[in-house]
Amino acid sequence: MPRKLDENLYFNDVAIDSHHGKILLQYKMLADAVRDGNSTVMINKLANFLEHYTNEHFDAEDLIMLQYRYPEIKEHRREHQEFEDSIKELKKRLDEEGATRNLAVAATGLLYRYIINHMNKTDKDLALYLRERKPR
Numbered sequence: 001m002p003r004k005l006d007e008n009l010y011f012n013d014v015a016i017d018s019h020h021g022k023i024l025l026q027y028k029m030l031a032d033a034v035r036d037g038n039s040t041v042m043i044n045k046l047a048n049f050l051e052h053y054t055n056e057h058f059d060a061e062d063l064i065m066l067q068y069r070y071p072e073i074k075e076h077r078r079e080h081q082e083f084e085d086s087i088k089e090l091k092k093r094l095d096e097e098g099a100t101r102n103l104a105v106a107a108t109g110l111l112y113r114y115i116i117n118h119m120n121k122t123d124k125d126l127a128l129y130l131r132e133r134k135p136r
């Protein structure tokens with residue numbers, strides 16, 4: 001798992017770039033908490049963070065995709081929707097089961113897959129597309 005942002009992931013957009021840094025940090029904090037046995041405290045905070053994060057971050061990416069007429073917008077939006085659905089499911093389980101270590105481990109996997117499959121692939125494709133079109 002990368003510890004810092006890959007330079008190919010830079011959007012040259014202050015908000016979006018800082019969001020990406022934040023999610024990597026959250027992943028690291030959660031993985032450390034699971035390792036150290038503190039994950040039940042962390043999982044509640046994380047669920048709230050992710051709910052706000054997805055709203056703000058996906059809106060920002062959506063705007064930039066529209067602005068630069070990104071041809072893959074439909075697929076990109078679909079992946080965002082999938083992640084939002086997973087966060088809703090996580091919050092639902094948190095309400096029903098409480099903050100358990102099992103749930104924290106499941107959340108670690110969810111974030112890991114999001115970073116590897118979405119950020120490091122789908123977001124990177126978008127960043128590369130913008131690189132050629134967006135003024136610096």
Ligand SMILES: [Fe+2]
Nearest residue numbers: 057061119123
């Ligand atoms: Fe992103």
Ligand SMILES: [Fe+2]
Nearest residue numbers: 061076122123
């Ligand atoms: Fe994205």
